[in-house]
Amino acid sequence: VDSRDQLLAKISKQLKPARFEHVQRVEQTAIQLAKQYGVNVEKASIAGLVHDYAKQRPDEDFIKAIKHFQLDPDLVNWNNAIWHGIVGAELIKSELDITDEDILDAVRYHTTGNRYMTKLAQIIYMADYIEPARDFDGVEKARLLTSQSLELAVAYQTKHTLLYLLENNQRIYPKTIDTYNAWVPQSG
Ligand code: DGI
Ligand code: FE
Ligand code: FE
Ligand code: FE
Structure with missing residues (x-):
């Protein structure tokens, strides 16, 4: 694991300036929420900084990684929006030596959510x-x-992302539906 400066240097090499600014804003937001909800602040910082690490990689990097890491073969039928978190987590693990599974899961599920989320x-x-x-x-x-x-916020985001995807004729990744089913509040 690197110092913060080393980590920032590696991330900034992978991202255009606007995206690098975004991940730093996500880091700050995540740190605030970690303090409020009693979560490890260091992990929130690192996860926020790395969550979009793979966002600007060419498609062929993801196709290679899906095979190399023996991930679900169906992933090849999707696109950058789905890959940069789920496949990106493997690239972060191998390229940044981040092995903490809490951090890697937070990256994995940052776009689609998941049935189980820490x-x-x-x-x-x-x-x-x-x-x-x-x-x-x-x-x-x-x-x-x-x-x-x-919990209610996760449900809100998932519902609104689904509505947006449907409205725009986008395919729904099954995990996004799993997330909705697991998190939608039930009243009876
Ligand atoms: O990487 P960011 O832009 O910061 O944000 P993100 O990783 O949360 O979302 C990336 C995109 O992924 C966003 O435009 C919505 C899209 N997305 C989320 N769930 C699904 C999805 N796209 C498809 N096709 N299917 C999904 O289930
Ligand atoms: Fe993202
Ligand atoms: Fe992001
Ligand atoms: Fe998101």
């Missing part, structure tokens, strides 16, 4: 959605919910 994974999922530069209908509601209940 508090750290919930925090990264939400921090990515509500970091200060995010601006979309519903972001204020998402920020308020995140400050009140991580």
